[in-house]
Each structure stands twice: as structure tokens, then as C-alpha cells.
Amino acid sequence: MTEQFDAIIIGAGVIGSAVGLELARKGYKTLNVDKLPAAGYGSTSGSCAIIRTYYSTVDGSALAYEGYFYWKNWKEFLGAPDDETLAYFHETGTMVTKCEANGFMVRAKEIADEIGVPYEEWSNDDIRQKMPHYDLRCFYPAKRPEDEGFGEPTGGEVGGAVFFPKGGYINDPQLSAQNLRKAAERAGGKFRFNAEITEIRKDANGAIAGITLKDGTRINAPIVVNVAGPHSAKVNAMAGALDDMNVKTRALKQEVVHVPMPVEGWYENGWVTSDSDIACYTRPEKGNFLLIGSEDPPCDEQVEVDPDDWDRNFSEQWRIQAMRVAQRMPSLGIPSQMKGVTELYDTADDWIPIYDKSQVPGFYMAIGSSGNQYKNAPVAGKMMAELIDADRNGQDHDKDPVQFKMDYTGRTLNLGFFSRRRTINKDSSFSVLG
Known part of the structure; x- marks a missing residue:
């Protein structure tokens, strides 16, 4: 029997788990699929997990400052019970x-x-x-x-x-992804590990229809989100989503x-x-x-x-x-x-991440994020959920970019800044500094 979900998230690292959480909170029936055995087991586990508020761009810095407050209020953001072991924010500056x-x-x-x-x-x-x-x-x-x-x-x-x-580091990045997984499960999200994807399927109109796993399992969903970290370019190729990308990973x-x-x-x-x-x-x-x-x-x-x-x-x-x-x-x-x-590291050409839709209807990307986006993971999850929800409800993000209102700072962020179609951002440091 083929399983049916509203959205499949490829990857269960810190950002993939955050995307799963926020889509589940919006009422989507979600499934995070990862070829590794646990949440945060891949590149997330090797992150230096530094929390800082300075980047080479205004938008990057604004996103990081918003992210600081999520880590500062980690338990409340997760809605975690008192007995759950949580990642700890060493606020050293x-x-x-x-x-x-x-x-x-x-x-x-x-x-x-x-x-x-x-x-x-x-x-x-x-x-x-x-x-x-x-x-x-x-x-x-x-x-x-x-x-x-x-x-x-x-x-x-x-x-x-x-x-x-207002900065420091997280003591255990893998644990932070596991915290996000548990929060997503409390919101109704599902996770499947040791599951390798061999096909991203489309319907007769070229829109996303679901995925096929290496063991032959077929899972249907009209939404697939690429949060595959270092495998992001391979997943984009599998989906046929590379042709209109000015920035690649x-x-x-x-x-x-x-x-x-x-x-x-x-x-x-x-x-x-x-x-x-x-x-x-x-x-x-x-x-x-x-x-x-x-x-x-x-x-x-x-x-x-x-x-x-x-x-x-x-x-x-x-x-x-x-x-x-x-x-x-x-x-x-x-x-x-x-x-x-x-x-x-999964890095974009200008070391600024891609948080965007794609040319394939129903296929979305939160990629190019390694090295300098761990700190932004909980906000990135919420941004992607807003973008996906707006796109599914008819907003053309390419022509009319989603405007994301940040909860803590009150600033509005134009998500077109992270577009796959952007020109290479010359203000970037072109390094791990972002």
C-alpha cells in the first residue's frame, strides 16, 4: 500500500527537522526521510554550532539576530516537557x-x-x-x-x-536536531531513517507526486522539500530542478x-x-x-x-x-x-543559502546552508513553512517574494534575498562567515 503525505522533507538534520516541525504546526501531514540512522546524524553532528549575530549583509545579520532568540528560549520554542534533555546554549558572547x-x-x-x-x-x-x-x-x-x-x-x-x-555556542548540535524531531512528532510529524531515496516522482503535468525508496517503497506527496545538506545538488538533479538556478551548491x-x-x-x-x-x-x-x-x-x-x-x-x-x-x-x-x-559543508556559490521554491511545481529547497546557517535553523524552518504555504495558496514567489515577519525582532525579511535566481551577492564574505 502506498503511503500518502502532504509534504516529504528530504533530510532530518537541524534545518530539515525544523522544516518538518513548522509544516506540521501548520497542519501539514509531514514525513522527514533520511538515509542516516537518526536526526542530526550527518553534517549537523559536525557543526561548530556557533551562535552569532554578525554577517556581511543586513538580511543575513537580521536573520541571525532573530535566530538568537529562538536558542535563548529553546524550551519554550519547542514546547518541550520538563523531563526532556535539551541542547544547551552557552551564551559566552x-x-x-x-x-x-x-x-x-x-x-x-x-x-x-x-x-x-x-x-x-x-x-x-x-x-x-x-x-x-x-x-x-x-x-x-x-x-x-x-x-x-x-x-x-x-x-x-x-x-x-x-x-x-548575544552569542555563543550550542553544546550538542545533534541533540538540537533530535529536540526538533521530538517537537515535530508532538505536532504530528513522522520520521523515517535508514531510508535512501532513488526517485523523485512527478505526475503527468510535471508536478511533484512523491518519492521512491531504495527498497521499492513508494510514498506519495504533492510537496517535496530538499534539505539534504551536502547531497542537495544530487537531490536537485534527481528532481530536474537545476536549469533555472543562477546559484548552485x-x-x-x-x-x-x-x-x-x-x-x-x-x-x-x-x-x-x-x-x-x-x-x-x-x-x-x-x-x-x-x-x-x-x-x-x-x-x-x-x-x-x-x-x-x-x-x-x-x-x-x-x-x-x-x-x-x-x-x-x-x-x-x-x-x-x-x-x-x-x-x-553544503555551500552555495556565494556562501549565502538558498531558501526557495524551484522550477518544478511542489519542489522546494533549503540548501547551501552549511557552515554558517546552523544558528538560523529554527527560523529557517518557519520561513520555509511560510514560503511553501504561500506558494501552495497561489502566490508566485518568483514574481512576488514572500515577506516574512520575524517574531522576536519585528523586522520583515524579503525571502527573495535567498532566491535560487539571484545574482551572486558581492557583499558576501564568500566564506564560512556568510
Whole structure:
């Protein structure tokens, strides 16, 4: 017997589960399908799960600021019972070094002022007082060890920092996806795991009719939402939804470093840092480690891979990221044994996500979101539900973009900003910073 649903969501990561939740709350009979064994088991589990409110664009920053309040009020948003174990928001704040690479944060502060994001200005003396283990000399541009001048200061010091108090990180990103799954199930949503899709079926008019699984199971639905993470491009191809996309997605290998914490007490009292002068970001990591990620400078190769066939081993990139942070933190020890995470990012050409419909009636996309959209997941779920509902009720989102009213900040976001048909956004950082 063929099953029937109103909407099938491909993927049960943090964003896929959020889409399932919000569609179920709107009364849709939903099914999240994932080839992995549990919610958040894929790229979500490898997320650095950083919550921050600064992006390179007004719309990106506004979305992130709205997302902050969802994490701040996580239990209430989920409607979770008192006995449910929830992901925890470590609200540490985030410190962004002012330097040449980020325009000394001038534009970021203008955006923060426009949307009402609070921040503090820190001088170099302030940083030294709070972070005596820091070397504030400039090393820009970021280099690799084989480059001439690696590790040598390039003159002067950074220009202080901007501290955003409304930020931090989530302790367990996979648990956050599982929290969203349970909330979706409370709203009537269903989930199916270890289920690989081999076909996205259409009716005689070319509209979505459902999916077929590898075991032959056919599931009918007039709506399919692609939230397949690093597999998003393959799913779009399966649906025949690529032809009118000006912006496309690809799977990139990413390596995140875990090294022993270089300073006592920083795990308990430290905050997230973003330092474009050395092109790395950090945050405390459980086990008294420091987590280090790359901000994707030109010297770091972007390794595009087949999401079904890639090397999960660490490469020399692991050590390079640690060595760049050691420029800023001379007391940092770099162990011989590599620890951390290798995972895939699903990235759009301009590193801004695609939250949109497609040329195929009934097929929608929440893709290109890896690296900088984890923090926006609960809002993205609500945005996609609004977009899908408007489209199903006759609004042509391509010609008349859905306007999304945000609950906490009260701002209205034009969802056309995330269109698949947009021109490449030159205001983007073209990196994990978004």
C-alpha cells in the first residue's frame, strides 16, 4: 500500500527537522526521510554550532539576530516537557578582531546599528586585560607554512575588537536536531531513517507526486522539500530542478581542530572568537579543548568532493589551522595526534543559502546552508513553512517574494534575498562567515 503525505522533507538534520516541525504546526501531514540512522546524524553532528549575530549583509545579520532568540528560549520554542534533555546554549558572547581583512568591522557595526544588535568596542588594552595570552601583532594576509613569511608579523597591531554579547555556542548540535524531531512528532510529524531515496516522482503535468525508496517503497506527496545538506545538488538533479538556478551548491570537505586549551579557566569562562587577521575562529570545546576552524582565506584550498565518496581522514590543513592560531596564542600546544572533526559543508556559490521554491511545481529547497546557517535553523524552518504555504495558496514567489515577519525582532525579511535566481551577492564574505 502506498503511503500518502502532504509534504516529504528530504533530510532530518537541524534545518530539515525544523522544516518538518513548522509544516506540521501548520497542519501539514509531514514525513522527514533520511538515509542516516537518526536526526542530526550527518553534517549537523559536525557543526561548530556557533551562535552569532554578525554577517556581511543586513538580511543575513537580521536573520541571525532573530535566530538568537529562538536558542535563548529553546524550551519554550519547542514546547518541550520538563523531563526532556535539551541542547544547551552557552551564551559566552563572540569577539571579532578588527583588522584589515574585515575592514576593521566598520560595515559590520553599521549593520548592527541598523538592526539593533548590541555590541561593545574593545581596545587592544581591553583585550590584553581580558586575554593576556594573546599576541596582538598583525599577521595578515593569512598564509600556509610553505608560504614565505609564515609566522612572521607583518607590522603593527590589530585595531581592537568588537564584542557581541548575544552569542555563543550550542553544546550538542545533534541533540538540537533530535529536540526538533521530538517537537515535530508532538505536532504530528513522522520520521523515517535508514531510508535512501532513488526517485523523485512527478505526475503527468510535471508536478511533484512523491518519492521512491531504495527498497521499492513508494510514498506519495504533492510537496517535496530538499534539505539534504551536502547531497542537495544530487537531490536537485534527481528532481530536474537545476536549469533555472543562477546559484548552485556543492559539497566541500572541512576540518575542525581540537587542541588542548592553552590557558587555564578559558573553557569555563572563554568566548567565541573570530579573527580574520589569521583567518581562524575558535570556541571552547568540551574536554577542556579549544576548537579551531578556518575562515576560508584564499590560501586554503576549497576541497570539493562527492558526498558519497570522500576521504574522512585529516589532512595537513588540520595542522595549518592550529599553527595560524598559535600565532595569536603562543602558548598553544599542537599535539602530534590529530583530534577534531572532518565533515562536509553544503555551500552555495556565494556562501549565502538558498531558501526557495524551484522550477518544478511542489519542489522546494533549503540548501547551501552549511557552515554558517546552523544558528538560523529554527527560523529557517518557519520561513520555509511560510514560503511553501504561500506558494501552495497561489502566490508566485518568483514574481512576488514572500515577506516574512520575524517574531522576536519585528523586522520583515524579503525571502527573495535567498532566491535560487539571484545574482551572486558581492557583499558576501564568500566564506564560512556568510
